[in-house]
Amino acid sequence: MKILFLGDVVGNIGVDKVSQYLPILKRDYKPQLTIVNGENATSFGRGINKKVYKEIMNAGADVITLGNHAWNNEEIFDFIDDTEKLVRPLNFPGKNVPGRGYTIVNINGKKLAVINLQGRIFMDPIDDPFAEVDELVNKLNHEVDYIFVDFHAETTSEKRAMAMYLDGRISALVGTHTHVQTNDNQVLPKGTAFITDAGMCGPFDSVLGMKYENIIHRFLTQRPTRFEVETSGNGIISGCVIDLRDDGTARSIKKILINPNNPYQG
Structure with missing residues (x-):
């Protein structure tokens, strides 16, 4: 079983690059499941709308995950309950949260669960991701063959701790x-594939997808500055390919990085 995952899609450049490269990556890696994080995929870099959702799905995604900006575009409430392919963080607080925190995909007679979690360190208050996922994983281990988790979190320590x-x-x-790809892709001792951050798909000539001039101005002056998505220049594609054994453990996890310094070789 192969899973292709692409990191946070940022703005129009991110959507365009996913539309350009995802069909090529699927042709070359031949994954059975493709997951894309659409957390920042709108033109203003916050959340997702139906148009962008359809564009990413049409490019070849099977499941789209979200994160802390899931509710930043009110349009999401019009369609998130109608699709099993769009997954928001499991541990959003409160009852009757719109959408779903996980989905199960049937692939050639096997079942794979995709779970979305959000961290708590340096982020908005949210329910305990460890407790929430613990209960769900115990349940799913009796129902599915594979479990994949997109952990949307700020700190490397929280993500590493969750993986362990x-x-x-x-x-x-x-x-x-x-939005920055890390260099620690590995299979952990008991068989779980892990990488601290897959990186982003979006504007390469930017600061995490935003116009760098505004970010620099804020650092220099310590005054509030509006963050604006970069709309011109080069793009970047970041992600990984995970190869799973029949017993549900990982054989390997390999990074994908395409940018002007690392052109795609195919």
Whole structure:
């Protein structure tokens, strides 16, 4: 079983690059499941809308995950309950939260669960991701063959701790949110594939997808500055490919990075 995952899609450049490269990556890696984080995919870099959702799905995604900006575009409330392919963080607080925190995909007679979690360190208050996922994983281990987790969190320590906590109980945990790909892709001792952050798909000539001039101005002056998505220049594609054994453990996890310094070789 192969899973292709692409990190946070940011703005129009991110959507365009996913539309350009995802069909090529699927042709070359031949994944059975493709997951894309659409957390920042709108033109203003916050949340997702129906148009962008359809564009990413039409490019070849099977499931789209979200994160802390899930509710930033009110349009999401019009369609999130109608699709099983769009997954928001499981541990949003409150009752009757719109959408779903996980989905189960049937692939050639096998069942794979995709779970979305959000961290708590340096982020908005939210329910305990460890407690929430613990209960769900215990349930799903009797129902599915593979479990994939997109952990949308700020700190490397929280993501690493979650991966170690779930090692051997899930097939893979991929971190998102920081927009910077890390160099620690590995299979943990009990068989779970892990990378702290998959990186982003978006504007390369930017600061985490935003116009760098505004960010620099804020650092220099310590005055509030509006963050604006970069709309011109080069793009970047970041993600990973995970190869899973029949027993649900990971054989390997390999990074994907395409940018002007790392052109796609095919």
